[in-house]
Structures are given as structure tokens and as C-alpha cells.
Amino acid sequence: MGGSEPGGEALPFAPPIWATSTYRYADTAALERGLRGELPFYARWENPTVREVERRLAGLYGAEEALLFGSGMAAVSAALMTGLAGGKRLLCQAEVYGGTRGLVEEVLRPWGAEVTWVPIDRWGEVLAAEAVALARGEVGPGGLRPPVGVVWVETPVNPTLQLVDLEAVGAGARRLGALLVVDDTFAPPVLQRSLALGADVAVASATKYLGGHHDLLGGLVAGGRAFLARVAAHRKYTGGVLDPFQAFLLGRGLHTLELRVARQAESALALARWLAGHPRVAAVAYPGLEDHPDRALARRQLPRGAGGMLSFEVRGGREAAVAVVDRLRVIALAASLGGVESSACMPVNTSHAALAPAERAALGIADGLVRLSVGVEPEDALRADLAQALG
Ligand SMILES: *Cc1c(COP(=O)(O)O)cnc(C)c1O
Numbered sequence: 249m250g251g252s253e254p255g256g257e258a259l260p261f262a263p264p265i266w267a268t269s270t271y272r273y274a275d276t277a278a279l280e281r282g283l284r285g286e287l288p289f290y291a292r293w294e295n296p297t298v299r300e301v302e303r304r305l306a307g308l309y310g311a312e313e314a315l316l317f318g319s320g321m322a323a324v325s326a327a328l329m330t331g332l333a334g335g336k337r338l339l340c341q342a343e344v345y346g347g348t349r350g351l352v353e354e355v356l357r358p359w360g361a362e363v364t365w366v367p368i369d370r371w372g373e374v375l376a377a378e379a380v381a382l383a384r385g386e387v388g389p390g391g392l393r394p395p396v397g398v399v400w401v402e403t404p405v406n407p408t409l410q411l412v413d414l415e416a417v418g419a420g421a422r423r424l425g426a427l428l429v430v431d432d433t434f435a436p437p438v439l440q441r442s443l444a445l446g447a448d449v450a451v452a453s454a455t456k457y458l459g460g461h462h463d464l465l466g467g468l469v470a471g472g473r474a475f476l477a478r479v480a481a482h483r484k485y486t487g488g489v490l491d492p493f494q495a496f497l498l499g500r501g502l503h504t505l506e507l508r509v510a511r512q513a514e515s516a517l518a519l520a521r522w523l524a525g526h527p528r529v530a531a532v533a534y535p536g537l538e539d540h541p542d543r544a545l546a547r548r549q550l551p552r553g554a555g556g557m558l559s560f561e562v563r564g565g566r567e568a569a570v571a572v573v574d575r576l577r578v579i580a581l582a583a584s585l586g587g588v589e590s591s592a593c594m595p596v597n598t599s600h601a602a603l604a605p606a607e608r609a610a611l612g613i614a615d616g617l618v619r620l621s622v623g624v625e626p627e628d629a630l631r632a633d634l635a636q637a638l639g
Contacts, residue, residue, distance in 0.1 A: 265496045266297045293484055297492035301499040305458070305468055308437045308502070309450055313476035315469050315483060316495060320433065320453025321347050322488035323467030327451045328356060328398060330478045331427050336397025337362040339374065341412065343405045343611055345431065346599050362394055368410055371401070375420030382424060396426040401447075403549075404434045407559045407595045407619040408612050409533040411542040411549060418446025427475065433457070433586075435555050438506045439513065445549060449475060454490075456586030457556075460501040460508050464494045508588060508624055512556030515627040519620070522631055523560045528568075528638045530616070534558040556622040557585060559595075562638070566615035569594055573618060575637035578629055585621035590630055592620045 251258040269291045273279040282289035288296060298316055306314035317323040328351070332338055340352060342365040352363055366374045378396060381387045388395045399421040403412035414430060421428040430447040432440055436457040442450040452458060454466035467490075469479050483489060490498070513536070520534035535546035536554030546554055562569040573581050573592055582591040583598045593599075596615050600608055608615075622630065 298495040309470040311470035312473045316490040317467040320467035326482045331398035337394045340400045342367045396424045402431040414445040462587040464497045513553030516622040530561040532560045561614045562616040569616040572637045578633040588624045590623035
């Protein structure tokens with residue numbers, strides 16, 4: 249049946265999945281146009297299904313350019329390696345995703361990267377001290393330390409839901425001639441406009457909210473054209489591309505991003521308030537609560553809701569919290585987050601299991617802490633599940 253070929257009168261409503269590694273050309277002139285980037289050439293360079301989703305994501309992020317990767321970590325490493333090229337130094341928030349910490353300590357440092365870990369509440373003083381060192385000539389050519397290439401933050405942060413002021417840290421990074429890169433996996437752009445707020449580059453695990461259905465692995469880097477052109481070269485030669493089937497799923501998930509996240513944020517706020525009044529709960533962390541230490545910043549940075557992630561500390565420590573998560577029935581016991589189905593886990597035996605107890609304590613992570621990723625189920629069903637699990 250004719251008509252549905254490109255340019256035809258009956259086009260497919262959903263985008264086709266271009267499951268092809270390469271292309272057949274009409275003639276050598278066309279092949280050479282492919283080689284110059286004027287026509288598709290090879291799926292490691294570019295794929296039309298992936299490209300279409302990248303265009304939509306660039307729009308969502310308000311970015312000149314967005315590029316997709318085979319996982320969040322592939323995106324994190326591409327952004328870091330691009331920003332640190334030439335032996336520049338990394339100022340990295342101490343409270344970051346465990347995979348990011350592992351990449352920095354086990355891959356980038358052995359490659360020669362210089363790294364300074366910055367506790368989340370010390371950005372102001374560290375950036376000010378770096379500016380003084382730069383002015384004194386202690387940093388840069390002939391100085392004691394290499395110049396800073398990347399200031400890396402994560403906000404909201406896992407699992408304590410503390411926030412970083414992107415406007416203030418962005419200004420501090422610019423004074424150093426460095427890029428502010430934010431991992432905003434916990435607050436997709438329908439909640440937090442990272443680039444408009446002060447970040448130069450946004451990185452996210454598309455596995456979480458952007459995909460939203462626990463069925464794909466992907467990552468994103470979004471930002472200005474010049475930096476992203478270098479990230480594109482990194483992806484082309486290291487090969488961490490997203491495959492077109494995953495891109496199709498991601499593109500489908502994006503249609504409901506705003507609806508999903510609005511519902512998740514609404515339910516999370518209601519559940520956070522309810523948990524805060526529960527006798528078996530010692531503390532609740534959620535940036536939408538009035539008593540959250542970063543509440544004023546949350547109003548500015550997360551004006552449309554504080555997201556679907558919250559943490560609560562069960563009274564009685566680790567064993568009491570294990571008993572609670574093991575009793576959950578509607579909410580799944582699972583390490584990931586950001587899906588339509590609610591999930592919960594304990595940082596002490598998942599994301600932060602590798603840390604010593606004192607290190608966890610320094611990060612504010614109690615043994616009885618439970619992290620909850622609120623899905624789109626009816627809020628009363630989630631509340632009932634938490635109520636029976638807490639007993
Ligand atoms: C999951 C996650 C990542 C890594 O993403 P993958 O898709 O698992 O590779 C990076 N940063 C944060 C904040 C995450 O939650």
C-alpha cells in the first residue's frame with residue numbers, strides 16, 4: 249500500500265524506528281555527502297530516531313543542543329571528560345550519585361584528573377577561595393594548581409533532598425572561567441529549568457524521570473552549541489550512543505513527562521506531610537515541606553513543585569526500616585527511581601552501602617533512612633501502603 253513513504257500522503261503518526269546501522273546511497277556523490285554530515289551516514293554518528301528525541305529534549309531544556317547516550321553514566325563521563333580536557337581541575341560536590349563518585353575516583357583520577365571534593369554546604373566559601381587563588385596567580389599556567397574546568401553539582405541531591413543554589417554557584421564558576429554542570433536527574437526540566445537558573449550544561453539519567461517507566465537505560469547532556477559539539481565528538485569516538493529502540497521508548501515517555509511529574513510532585517507533598525506527622529517517623533526530607541532547610545531556594549528553583557522524591561527516617565534504625573520496606577506491597581522495593589510505579593529503598597544497603605558508617609553519618613544519611621520515589625498511583629493507595637508498613 250503506497251502513501252506512507254517519506255513525503256507521502258499518509259504518514260505514520262508515531263515516529264518510525266530507524267533500526268539500521270548504515271545507509272545505501274544512490275551514488276558516490278550521495279555517499280560523500282553522508283561523509284560530510286549532510287546525509288545520514290552511520291548509526292554511531294547519528295540516527296534519525298535518536299535525533300528527533302534529542303530535538304524535543306533540547307526544547308524542553310531550553311538548550312541549543314542536546315545529545316543522548318546509552319546510559320546516564322555515559323552522559324556523565326562525556327560531560328566530565330569534555331570539560332576537563334587539557335588537564336583542567338574538577339570541583340565536585342561531595343554528595344553525588346555513587347556512580348559519579350566511582351567514575352571520578354576509579355577512572356578519571358587514574359587518568360590524571362585533579363579533583364577537589366566540595367561538601368554541599370561549602371560551595372560559597374570554596375568558590376570564593378578559588379577566585380582569590382586565581383587572582384593571586386596560584387592557579388593556571390605557572391601556578392600551583394591547574395585551572396578549574398568543571399564545577400559539578402547535583403540538585404536535588406540523593407537521598408537527603410538538599411538543594412544547591414544554581415544561580416550563586418553558576419556565578420562563582422564563571423568567575424573561575426569554569427563551566428557549571430548540573431546533574432538534574434531528580435528534577436527534570438518541567439520542574440527545574442537548570443540552564444535558565446545558571447548552569448552551563450545539564451546532565452541527566454534518562455533512565456529515571458525522562459523515560460519514566462523503568463524500561464530503558466539512557467542519558468542526556470544538554471547545553472550550548474560549542475560545548476555540545478565537543479561532546480558529540482566524544483560520543484562519536486567513544487561510542488556510547490543510545491540505540492533507536494530505547495530512543496523510541498524515551499520519546500514515548502516524554503509525551504507524559506509533565507503529567508507524570510505534576511502528579512508525582514502533588515502526591516509526594518501530601519505523603520511527606522502525612523509522614524511528618526507519623527509517630528514512627530523521626531524525620532522527613534522533602535523540599536516542598538515548610539520546614540525544609542532550603543525552602544526559600546526550593547520556591548525559586550522548583551516553582552512548579554518539589555518533585556517526586558522524598559526520604560524519611562524510621563524510628564528504631566536499620567532493622568526497623570528494613571521491616572517497613574519489606575512490608576510494602578504497592579510500593580516496590582527497588583533501587584531505581586522516577587518511574588510511574590512507586591519504589592522505595594534504603595540508602596544504607598543500596599546507593600550508599602559502600603561507605604563507612606561515619607561517612608554516611610557525615611552525609612546526613614541515617615541507617616533507618618528510606619528513600620521513596622513516588623509514582624502515579626492514587627495517592628490514598630500509597631498512603632495506605634505506607635500506613636500498613638509502618639504498622
Ligand atoms: C541513576 C543516576 C545516574 C546514572 O544513570 P544511569 O542511567 O544509571 O547510568 C546519574 N545521576 C543520578 C543522580 C542518578 O540518579
